[in-house]
Amino acid sequence: MRLLVVGAGSTGGYLGARLSKAGRDVTFLVRPERASLLRRDGLHVESPLGNVVLAPKVVTSGALDANYDAILLAVKAFQLDAALADLAPAVGSDTMILPVLNGMRHMDLLAKRFSSRNLVGCALKVATELQNDGRIVQLNPNQDFAYGELDGILSPRIGALDQFMQGAEIGARLSQDISRELWEKWILLASVGAITCLMRGTIGEIEASPGGAELALNLFDEVIGIVSACGEPPSDGFVGATRSLLTAKGSGFASSMFRDLKRGRAVESESIVGDLVRHGQAAGISAPLLATAYAHLSVYQRQIVAR
Structure with a gap:
């Protein structure tokens, strides 16, 4: 499975770094300035669960040339419109979009821009901060990353996603009640x-x-x-x-x-x-x-x- 993480801030950077360290195929979609910094300095996570330092795979919007199996959308709500335009080339009919935004309005926007079939429900609880020097700091070890089909079914694709997420120390769990x-x-x-x-x-x-x-x-x-x-x-x-x-x-x-x-x-x-x-x-x-x-x-x- 190939995962595109949209945003390498406190949330996307943290989850993507953990998954990359666990050997998953992860690419970060970032702005050119952030891409340059990551290529030069790497991605640094400081955490009570263990630090991570890696040279991440990064791509900018103009260089996207193929669909991904899954997209982890980890931007602020006020960055969503720009992010949707940037990630569009990576979305195919079978791509799973995992939004870890706050509130519920983004779910309607994503379904309208792409398809409700593309959506997977995600509820993330983790306390992380992006420092001015680019480091991502996890403030405490508590974390819970729930995901599942919005109708609660155990589909083959959600089973494959669960296998991809397990073992990465991100509190991953499959939920059949993700809407609630x-x-x-x-x-x-x-x-x-x-x-x-x-x-x-x-x-x-x-x-x-x-x-x-x-x-x-x-x-x-x-x-x-x-x-x-x-x-x-x-x-x-x-x-x-x-x-x-x-x-x-x-x-x-x-x-x-x-x-x-x-x-x-x-x-x-x-x-x-x-x-x-x-x-x-x-x-x-x-x-x-x-x-x-x-x-x-x-x-x-x-x-x-x-x-």
Whole structure:
């Protein structure tokens, strides 16, 4: 199986490096500047699970001349339109596209641009950061990379993909309920992202503040209400675990969106929070806390663009 990783940032670079180290056939589709840096300096991953240094295979959009068996799409939501144009020559009728973007809007865009047959559901949970010097740092050893057919069937192609992913130390697992897991991931990202960015603190710092835990849980309930009306309701186990996570004393947990905000970087406020607010508005569901977080993030995003 030949895999094309679109983007060699914190997510794509991490997963692609692990798979390459495990002997898989991986090529990175990157911009010319990033390609030059990778060819010169290599790809460096620092991780509690073991470091990786390799000379990756890289290609730029103009040099794509064949279809790939699978494409791991690992870009930010605001980079998606450009990425779709770049990767189009690599997509054949049987190509599996594995998007590890946040939210759900990208699924509709990919199905419209290519075909719903090309889509494989993916839900990735890993904490990585791309440093200014190009290194990718995994912040903790926790990782979970679920994938599966959106209708839950165990197809031959998903079996082949699972074999390709296993043994690469990326927390890979095949899921027959990936659609629900995608909605649950959105709930988690929106809840943690909205509360940590709104309050400008970690979960533990918010919990230690007057009314902080109640505020986090009320926002969580708003998100669940929207998803239950517009998508797939979460499992009881997920709800219980997430409520505990959002109120954990002394927790240093925060969202990647909050980490980007602290570093003055652009954030995925539209796909993670804004799109969920719009889903709620369309369903007539009031979500004042989520809407406040979205307005807060929108102000920040406009300030970043104006710089």
